[in-house]
Amino acid sequence: MIALTPSPPYYAVIFTSIRIITEDGYDLMANHMVELAQQQPGYLGYESAREDVGITVSYWESLDAIRNWKQETEHLIAQKYGREKWYKAYTTRICIVERDYSFEL
Amino acid sequence: MIALTPSPPYYAVIFTSIRIITEDGYDLMANHMVELAQQQPGYLGYESAREDVGITVSYWESLDAIRNWKQETEHLIAQKYGREKWYKAYTTRICIVERDYSFEL
Numbered sequence: 001m002i003a004l005t006p007s008p009p010y011y012a013v014i015f016t017s018i019r020i021i022t023e024d025g026y027d028l029m030a031n032h033m034v035e036l037a038q039q040q041p042g043y044l045g046y047e048s049a050r051e052d053v054g055i056t057v058s059y060w061e062s063l064d065a066i067r068n069w070k071q072e073t074e075h076l077i078a079q080k081y082g083r084e085k086w087y088k089a090y091t092t093r094i095c096i097v098e099r100d101y102s103f104e105l
Numbered sequence: 106m107i108a109l110t111p112s113p114p115y116y117a118v119i120f121t122s123i124r125i126i127t128e129d130g131y132d133l134m135a136n137h138m139v140e141l142a143q144q145q146p147g148y149l150g151y152e153s154a155r156e157d158v159g160i161t162v163s164y165w166e167s168l169d170a171i172r173n174w175k176q177e178t179e180h181l182i183a184q185k186y187g188r189e190k191w192y193k194a195y196t197t198r199i200c201i202v203e204r205d206y207s208f209e210l
Contacts, residue, residue, distance in 0.1 A: 002121045002158060002196050012200055014117065014162055016107045016152050047121050049154040053107060057119055057160060089209040091107050095117055095200035103187075104194040 003045025003059055008097045010044055011060040016053055017082075017090035026086050029078050040069045059097070066094060108150025108164055113202045115149055116165040121158055122187075122195035131191050134183050145174045164202070171199060 019026070037043055037058060042065025048056040060066045069075060082090070124131070142148055142163060147170025153161040165171045174180060187195070 002123065002194055005196075005198075008198075012117075012119065012198065014119065014202075016162070018107065047158055047160055049156040049158055049160045051154040051156075053152055053154055055152055055154045055160045055162060057121070057162075083208055087208065087210075089107055089207070091110075091205060091207040093110075093113075093117065093202045094204040095202045097119075097198045097200045100196060100198040102194070102196040103192065105192075 001047070002102075003047050003057075005044050005059050005097070005100065008099055010097050011063060011066055012095040012097050013058045013060065013066055014093040014095060015056045015058075015090060016093075017056075018053055018088045019050070020086060020088050022085065024085055025081070029081065033075060033078050036072065036074060037069060040072065041065060043069075063094070106152070107207075108152050108162075110149050110164050110202070110205065113204055115202050116168060116171060117200040117202050118163045118165065118171055119198040119200060120161045120163075120195060121198075122161075123158055123193045124155070125191060125193050127190065129190055130186070134186065138180060138183050141177065141179060142174060145177065146170060147173075168199070 034046060037046065042061035044059035044061060046056070046058050048054070139151060142151065147166035149164035149166060151163050153159070
C-alpha cells in the first residue's frame, strides 16, 4: 500500500538494505517491527519492497518520534541482530518531506 | 545496489507506485528513464524495488536538479504514459536528506 500521509512537512526514514541469504528469524522479526512501529507515537505510515535491494520507508511526525523509535528496546535488539545475522549492508537516511503529490485512477 | 551518496544535505525523490498488470512498453521506458536520469546534472544515485508496491528513490544535489528532471522532455512523455497506461496510483515525495549512516560487513 502507498502510505496515506498528512500534508508536508513530515519526516521520512529511508532504509535501504542488502540481505544475507538466510532466514533465521528475519521475517518474524520484520513483521513484529512493523507492528511495533505502528504503535509508536508520531508514526504516520510505512512502505516496503524488496528485490536486489530492500527499501523500507517509514513516515513520522517529528525527528523526536524517529529518535524514540530508534531507541525502542525491542527495536534495538532487532538492529543488533540485523548487523549480526541479516544484513550485508544498509544505509539509513533521515529526511524532511517538503512536498508531495499523488495520482490515482 | 545501495546508492553511494555524498554527505548530507542532499535531496531525495521517493516515488511509490502501484502498477496496472500490463507490460505495454513499461520495462523499456523504465530502463530508458534510469539511463536518462543518470545523465541529468545534479543526479546522485538511484535505488528501486517492487513487490506489492514499487519504491524508487532517486537522489539529487538540489531542488533545481529535481525540477529540471521533472520537466525533461522524454520524462514528461513517460509521466503521461504512466498516468494513462501503467499506474493505478502513485505518490511522489520531495525530501531533504538531513542525516544518513551506513553499515557494511
